[in-house]
Amino acid sequence: MSSYEARFQVWRGDASGGGLADFTVEVNDGEVVLDIVHRLQATQAPDLAVRWNCKAGKCGSCSAEINGRPRLMCMTRMSVFDRDETVSITPLRAFPVVRDLVTDVGYNYRKAREVPAFVPPAGLAPGEYRMSQEDVERSQEFRKCIECFLCQDVCHVVRDHEENKRAYAGPRFLMRIAELDMHPLDAAAEKGLDRGRAAQDEHGLGYCNITKCCTEVCPEGIRITDNALIPLKERAVDRKYDPLVWLGSRIRRRSS
Amino acid sequence: MSVVDRQEWDVVVVGAGGAGLRAAIEARERGARTAVICKSLFGKAHTVMAEGGIAAAMANANEHDSWQVHFRDTMRGGKFLNQWRMAELHAREAPDRVWELETWGALFDRTKDGRISQRNFGGHEYPRLAHVGDRTGLELIRTLQQKIVSLQQEDAERTGDHEARLKVFQECTVTRILKDTASEGGSAAGRVGGVFGYERETGRFFVLEAPAVVVATGGIGKSFKVTSNSWEYTGDGHALALLAGAPLLNMEFVQFHPTGMVWPPSVKGILVTESVRGDGGVLRNSENKRFMFDYVPDVFKEKYAESEEEADRWYDDPEHNRRPPELLPRDEVARAINAEVKEGRGSPHGGVFLDVSTRMPAEVVRRRLPSMYHQFKELADVDITAEAMEVGPTCHYVMGGIAVESDTAAARGVPGLFAAGEVAGGMHGSNRLGGNSLSDLLVFGRRAGWHAAQYARGLADRRPRVDDAQVNTASAEALRPFSARTEGEAGPPENPYTLHQELQQTMNDLVGIIRREGEMEQALHRLAELRVRARRAGVEGHRQFNPGWHLALDLRNMLLVSECVARAALERTESRGGHTREDHPAMDRGWRNVNLLCALADPGGTLAGTDPARGQIRLTRETTEPVRPDLLALFEKEELVKYLAEEELYE
Numbered sequence: 069m070s071s072y073e074a075r076f077q078v079w080r081g082d083a084s085g086g087g088l089a090d091f092t093v094e095v096n097d098g099e100v101v102l103d104i105v106h107r108l109q110a111t112q113a114p115d116l117a118v119r120w121n122c123k124a125g126k127c128g129s130c131s132a133e134i135n136g137r138p139r140l141m142c143m144t145r146m147s148v149f150d151r152d153e154t155v156s157i158t159p160l161r162a163f164p165v166v167r168d169l170v171t172d173v174g175y176n177y178r179k180a181r182e183v184p185a186f187v188p189p190a191g192l193a194p195g196e197y198r199m200s201q202e203d204v205e206r207s208q209e210f211r212k213c214i215e216c217f218l219c220q221d222v223c224h225v226v227r228d229h230e231e232n233k234r235a236y237a238g239p240r241f242l243m244r245i246a247e248l249d250m251h252p253l254d255a256a257a258e259k260g261l262d263r264g265r266a267a268q269d270e271h272g273l274g275y276c277n278i279t280k281c282c283t284e285v286c287p288e289g290i291r292i293t294d295n296a297l298i299p300l301k302e303r304a305v306d307r308k309y310d311p312l313v314w315l316g317s318r319i320r321r322r323s324s
Numbered sequence: 325m326s327v328v329d330r331q332e333w334d335v336v337v338v339g340a341g342g343a344g345l346r347a348a349i350e351a352r353e354r355g356a357r358t359a360v361i362c363k364s365l366f367g368k369a370h371t372v373m374a375e376g377g378i379a380a381a382m383a384n385a386n387e388h389d390s391w392q393v394h395f396r397d398t399m400r401g402g403k404f405l406n407q408w409r410m411a412e413l414h415a416r417e418a419p420d421r422v423w424e425l426e427t428w429g430a431l432f433d434r435t436k437d438g439r440i441s442q443r444n445f446g447g448h449e450y451p452r453l454a455h456v457g458d459r460t461g462l463e464l465i466r467t468l469q470q471k472i473v474s475l476q477q478e479d480a481e482r483t484g485d486h487e488a489r490l491k492v493f494q495e496c497t498v499t500r501i502l503k504d505t506a507s508e509g510g511s512a513a514g515r516v517g518g519v520f521g522y523e524r525e526t527g528r529f530f531v532l533e534a535p536a537v538v539v540a541t542g543g544i545g546k547s548f549k550v551t552s553n554s555w556e557y558t559g560d561g562h563a564l565a566l567l568a569g570a571p572l573l574n575m576e577f578v579q580f581h582p583t584g585m586v587w588p589p590s591v592k593g594i595l596v597t598e599s600v601r602g603d604g605g606v607l608r609n610s611e612n613k614r615f616m617f618d619y620v621p622d623v624f625k626e627k628y629a630e631s632e633e634e635a636d637r638w639y640d641d642p643e644h645n646r647r648p649p650e651l652l653p654r655d656e657v658a659r660a661i662n663a664e665v666k667e668g669r670g671s672p673h674g675g676v677f678l679d680v681s682t683r684m685p686a687e688v689v690r691r692r693l694p695s696m697y698h699q700f701k702e703l704a705d706v707d708i709t710a711e712a713m714e715v716g717p718t719c720h721y722v723m724g725g726i727a728v729e730s731d732t733a734a735a736r737g738v739p740g741l742f743a744a745g746e747v748a749g750g751m752h753g754s755n756r757l758g759g760n761s762l763s764d765l766l767v768f769g770r771r772a773g774w775h776a777a778q779y780a781r782g783l784a785d786r787r788p789r790v791d792d793a794q795v796n797t798a799s800a801e802a803l804r805p806f807s808a809r810t811e812g813e814a815g816p817p818e819n820p821y822t823l824h825q826e827l828q829q830t831m832n833d834l835v836g837i838i839r840r841e842g843e844m845e846q847a848l849h850r851l852a853e854l855r856v857r858a859r860r861a862g863v864e865g866h867r868q869f870n871p872g873w874h875l876a877l878d879l880r881n882m883l884l885v886s887e888c889v890a891r892a893a894l895e896r897t898e899s900r901g902g903h904t905r906e907d908h909p910a911m912d913r914g915w916r917n918v919n920l921l922c923a924l925a926d927p928g929g930t931l932a933g934t935d936p937a938r939g940q941i942r943l944t945r946e947t948t949e950p951v952r953p954d955l956l957a958l959f960e961k962e963e964l965v966k967y968l969a970e971e972e973l974y975e
Contacts, residue, residue, distance in 0.1 A: 096589065097588055097589070098703075099588070109821065109871060109872070110821035115864050115865030115870045117870070120554075120555065121372075123554065123594065124373070124595070124703075125699065126372050127373070129364060143702055145703070166868075167525075180473055181473055181476060185473065188428075194423035197426045200434060201433060204431045204433075204434060208456065208457075211456070211466060213466075214462065
């Protein structure tokens with residue numbers, strides 16, 4: 069096993085301000101960035117604030133920006149960096165800082181509340197639901213989402229445009245609408261709710277111009293743009309002309 | 325003393341994993357104004373780590389399955405120490421709890437005819453686990469979370485306030501359960517009055533007054549070094565209940581999951597789902613031998629295959645072949661792996677090999693075990709479709725917990741206190757079967773929420789009152805780590821991280837998977853020393869999101885719970901389920917009907933007790949209630965004689 073001393077810059081501060089603090093810290097074989105943060109806490113900065121839980125890429129708590137890129141700290145191995153490289157860890161930029169690497173992600177919980185829930189079909193008792201694997205698979209892909217909010221952080225619609233947050237649900241919650249829209253038994257339509265249209269009119273789907281940044285940072289590899297957002301735009305298109313849908317479908321056709 | 329914010333609720337649920345959220349949904353639907361408190365963000369609870377599935381006898385994959393068969397498997401898995409009424413309720417109600425999730429939007433994997441698919445798992449006679457690939461826990465949490473949001477949407481429509489009747493207090497930690505001081509003595513004495521806690525973000529204290537509190541905080545794994553559990557698993561609920569005067573049941577039973585990752589060191593302990601074996605994966609030692617055939621214990625001899633050929637045929641023809649021994653209950657497999665490694669037949673990094681690569685095509689592995697594929701690829705540079713995984717035992721689950729009434733989930737001894745999920749004891753006996761945890765959360769989460777709401781309604785006109793003295797004491801206790809450097813305690817301030825590491829090493833080495841009398845006595849001595857040092861655990865900085873402070877407070881809980889485990893393990897002189905004594909290697913029928921209860925030795929004291937022999941915990945034995953005859957009749961007499969004492973059989 070080989071160890072070495074790595075240089076880190078970790079953002080420290082709170083809502084009133086802060087800056088990068090320099091650390092030199094031991095790194096061992098196989099370690100991930102979160103291991104290093106824990107070592108800093110145990111040996112140099114006991115009050116360094118960070119969120120984490122499962123340490124296995126399943127809970128989506130330890131989101132941060134590593135060398136400026138939104139990532140999960142528990143799934144970023146130290147071996148991807150050069151040994152003489154200084155690694156920076158900063159809090160998610162799209163959300164207000166609470167302290168150190170912890171941000172206020174309340175925006176996401178507010179948006180979650182704005183998406184109407186699954187509507188169970190009338191006339192089917194519990195235990196009577198029948199769906200084919202093929203039909204549930206599309207929504208299942210979106211339900212792999214661990215709500216790390218990296219897609220919400222990277223999306224340029226809100227990343228540097230705080231003012232868009234009010235009208236824009238962000239990739240995670242537009243995908244949630246797509247998931248419900250593709251659910252084989254969702255009975256929203258029977259209640260007079262058109263999910264595709266609501267995505268456009270109430271959740272800001274039109275702001276998305278399919279640059280696929282969300283898909284690129286998704287630690288679960290969910291094809292957010294191709295499989296959720298573009299089909300959702302297509303659903304809305306019979307009511308509204310959206311040139312991006314046209315463009316998106318052209319791009320997709322070419323690549324496949 | 326600072327002014328502490330107070331609010332009134334009907335039911336307070338501590339913990340927002342599967343059990344806590346299910347309890348909150350039930351309490352709110354039965355009319356109680358319900359508050360949920362959780363240490364992490366809403367939706368991040370440890371339940372998301374559950375991979376394999378939810379055990380429920382829906383009989384979708386095998387028509388012979390029924391609640392009776394599920395009950396039988398659960399009792400066998402727990403070596404008949406289970407609180408049998410809980411095992412019965414669990415087996416009967418699990419299917420309804422799973423189907424209900426579908427009406428809230430859950431999307432399980434399907435059978436060919438469109439029903440919920442069910443997979444094989446250790447100790448389950450038939451394929452029984454409803455699942456979504458290997459991320460079933462995430463589906464469960466997300467479904468419950470979204471159900472809670474939908475209830476909040478209903479409330480917002482009616483009242484304009486999403487949180488009028490159901491509110492989640494996220495990133496808050498409860499440090500004390502408070503008592504009703506409305507009337508000293510009389511009928512209200514000892515009744516629950518609410519909780520005291522702090523907001524992690526600001527460090528501010530708060531009190532939620534409520535007649536009913538549901539504890540659903542999960543387990544204790546963070547007291548062990550090698551564990552699949554997250555930082556939240558510090559035994560908070562176990563300790564809160566103890567401190568409130570409720571006893572803990574059978575704390576010696578700790579489940580070491582047979583398959584955790586062993587390399588690289590930073591991921592040691594992370595879970596490798598049992599589905600790998602359920603779907604056909606096999607265990608081999610360094611001599612390439614499928615060693616589990618050598619480890620089938622007598623009580624299970626008739627039910628497991630004797631040859632690799634028979635075991636392999638079983639996947640396609642379970643009617644005429646017996647199951648592979650890789651699918652024995654977890655305690656058996658964990659001990660077997662431990663023995664192989666000890667005898668020098670382990671893998672390079674001190675585990676054994678778990679192989680799916682030679683058992684199914686790569687694309688099937690990627691489809692059925694996507695997160696395992698991902699986890700090994702990303703964290704260990706291992707492609708599980710091409711090579712074997714290295715695995716070894718990891719601390720995973722505690723069977724012991726708060727002693728509860730089976731039907732109501734009410735904690736014994738403290739009116740108004742309820743417990744559900746991992747923090748509650750009894751359901752799983754001495755060893756839990758895989759898949760029985762998620763179903764346990766749903767069945768008893770619902771029951772706890774139901775009975776807490778009912779109990780709270782009964783006290784609607786006699787709401788509890790919590791006096792300032794209790795709140796001030798709780799505040800002082802929580803602030804103590806900030807003054808450790810100035811107080812006149814003997815010795816220098818201690819680093820809470822160092823204390824935690826020493827505690828984990830102690831439990832891992834001395835009260836781990838194989839236990840010996842002398843080592844456990846040594847563990848009790850070390851725990852006593854750590855307890856003294858933990859009084860001096862100090863922190864730097866201020867109260868705003870300060871992990872060092874949070875850990876310093878969690879140490880109290882881990883030390884209490886660790887002592888319970890060590891003391892009960894020392895007392896039980898037999899090996900059963902998740903408790904293996906090298907000096908008492910056999911299961912003893914005389915212990916079959918004995919529960920060990922842990923209570924605080926000095927309920928009014930300061931927890932400073934330093935005498936290791938006496939410690940903080942007092943143990944008592946009680947005889948369990950005899951199994952109801954119609955439930956016993958589900959077993960063959962020849963099987964029962966292996967478990968039950970003579971006099972139990974003929975009564």
